[in-house]
Amino acid sequence: MRRRTRYSLIVALALFGALIVAAVLRKTAPPETARLLPESDAIVYADLKPLRAASHFDREWDRNPLPRSPDYQHFIDATGILPERDLDAAAFALHRMDDPNGPNGPVAYSEVFEGRFDARRLTQYLGSIASARESYAGHNIYVIQTSPATKASPATQTSPATKATPARLLRVVQLGYDTIAASNMPTTEQIHLILDRYSASASPFSGSSLLNARYRDVPLLSSAWAIGHIGLPFSESGHISVFGLQLPLPEDTTFVASLRYVGALHLRIEEIAATEADAQHSAETLSAILSLFKSLLVTHPATAPSAEDAAMQKFVESLNVEQRKDRVLLTGSLPLEMLRKAGEPEAAPTH
Numbered sequence: 001m002r003r004r005t006r007y008s009l010i011v012a013l014a015l016f017g018a019l020i021v022a023a024v025l026r027k028t029a030p031p032e033t034a035r036l037l038p039e040s041d042a043i044v045y046a047d048l049k050p051l052r053a054a055s056h057f058d059r060e061w062d063r064n065p066l067p068r069s070p071d072y073q074h075f076i077d078a079t080g081i082l083p084e085r086d087l088d089a090a091a092f093a094l095h096r097m098d099d100p101n102g103p104n105g106p107v108a109y110s111e112v113f114e115g116r117f118d119a120r121r122l123t124q125y126l127g128s129i130a131s132a133r134e135s136y137a138g139h140n141i142y143v144i145q146t147s148p149a150t151k152a153s154p155a156t157q158t159s160p161a162t163k164a165t166p167a168r169l170l171r172v173v174q175l176g177y178d179t180i181a182a183s184n185m186p187t188t189e190q191i192h193l194i195l196d197r198y199s200a201s202a203s204p205f206s207g208s209s210l211l212n213a214r215y216r217d218v219p220l221l222s223s224a225w226a227i228g229h230i231g232l233p234f235s236e237s238g239h240i241s242v243f244g245l246q247l248p249l250p251e252d253t254t255f256v257a258s259l260r261y262v263g264a265l266h267l268r269i270e271e272i273a274a275t276e277a278d279a280q281h282s283a284e285t286l287s288a289i290l291s292l293f294k295s296l297l298v299t300h301p302a303t304a305p306s307a308e309d310a311a312m313q314k315f316v317e318s319l320n321v322e323q324r325k326d327r328v329l330l331t332g333s334l335p336l337e338m339l340r341k342a343g344e345p346e347a348a349p350t351h
Contacts, residue, residue: 029204030207030211030215031045031047031089031091032114033045033089033090033091033112033113033114033179034091034112034207034211034215035197035204035206035207035211036091036112036175036181036194036197036198037091037092037093037110037112037194037197037207037208037211038093038110038183038189038190038193038194038197038208039093039193039208039209039210040093040094040095040110040208040210040228041094041095041096041210041228041229041232042093042094042210042226042227042228042229042230042232043091043092043093043094043208043210043211043226043227043228044091044092044094044224044225044226044230045089045090045091045092045224045225045226046089046090046091046223046224047088047089047223047224048087048088048089048090049088049089050223050261051223051224051259051261052084075125078121078124078125078128079117079118079121079122079125080118080121081115081117081118081122083115086115086116086117087113087114087115088114088115088116088178089113089114089115090111090112090113090114091111091112092109092110092111093109093110093111093190093208094107094108094109094228094229094230094232094233095107095108095109095110095185095190096229096232102148102186103148103167103168103186104168104184104185104186106232106235107232107233108183108184108185108186109183109184110181110182110183110184110185110190110191110194111181111182111183112175112179112180112181112194113179113180113181113182114178114179115178116178117174117177117178117180119174119177122174122180123140123174126142126144126172126174127142129142129144130142130143130144130172131143131144131145134171134188136188136191136192136195137192137195137196137199139173139174139175139195140173140174141171141172141173141188141191142171142172142173143169143170143171144169144170144171144172145167145168145169145170146167146168146169146170146184147167147168148167148168168184169184169186170182170183170184171183171184171188171191173191173194173195175194175195175198176198179198181194181195181198210227210228211227214227214228214254214256215227217256217270218256218258219258219260219268221260221261221262222258222259222260223259223260223261224258224259225256225257225258225259226255226256226257226258227254227255227256227257228254228255229251229252229253229254229255230255230257231247231249231251231252231253231255232251234251235251238250238251239251240253245289247286247289248281248282248285248286249271249282253271253272253273254271254272255269255270255271255272256269256270256272257269257270259334264333264334264336265333265334265335265336266331266332266333266334267330267331267332267333267334268329268330268331269329269330269331270327270328270329270330271327271328271329271330272326272327273326273327273328274326275326276325276326278326279323279325279326279327279328280323282328283321283322283323283328286321286328286330287321290316290319290321293316294316294317297313297316297317311335314333314335315332315333315334315335316332318332318333319331319332320332
């Protein structure tokens, strides 16, 4: 009798331990929306709930809505979805395109959105604008033609042999009652892989090779993060350009960037260099650019600084560059005023 009780206790403890391990794995695993993404050159993720709570940008949009384009307003009226209010999480996969002059431009995207959606109204809307439908894994995929991301140059436009740039295709599928996926890649491989991963999404180990390799570098409690070659959307002539300033970094530099809200919003951007010498060069160059930028703010202050100017100056002053072996860290504190301002709609033009 004692032996039976002992075995029962051991089995119960083993099951309890297995449940704890499973809970820890689920807690430390990447978010499900990111795990659904296909293979890519970079991943960007945002949990909008804490950012919305910190900035209250959804309330600002309710008070002062931004004038919307007719197509966007039609989407809101038809689906009832207001992204700034109903979207809870978003994950994007960035795909480098072999032909930067093609319909997708230099970068294509695959996306997964999680939030509150009216499935019936969304299905009706997608059916009304889709040019075709595809079926895969028991789901309807809506194929929508959109405008090309690039235009032909004047030289190619005058050539009689030049063909018109093909339309860009966007494939959209509703995975579940609260999840939507889309991809504008030319082939169906990416949207099919998202559907395959959705079927196996219970596993905390699923996800792309990039996610498995780099998510461990994302700091805990990060509300938004990005990993991989996240300079791709800002690439120009093989380098990264931000606000017209070309950074001393090639476009395929690997980064791990994150935003954490712990009383304040902490920004952390980590460059992973090939060697310590490369990291030292990047750190020295970025430090020089940052010092120059800070000195310009001091020597040329705004005559009547607004709250936005003061927040920007506070942010720049908090920035710091540090080298750790083959990595370069850029850290700073992002004032909530800047986040709220980014979420505020602009005033409608008056006539």
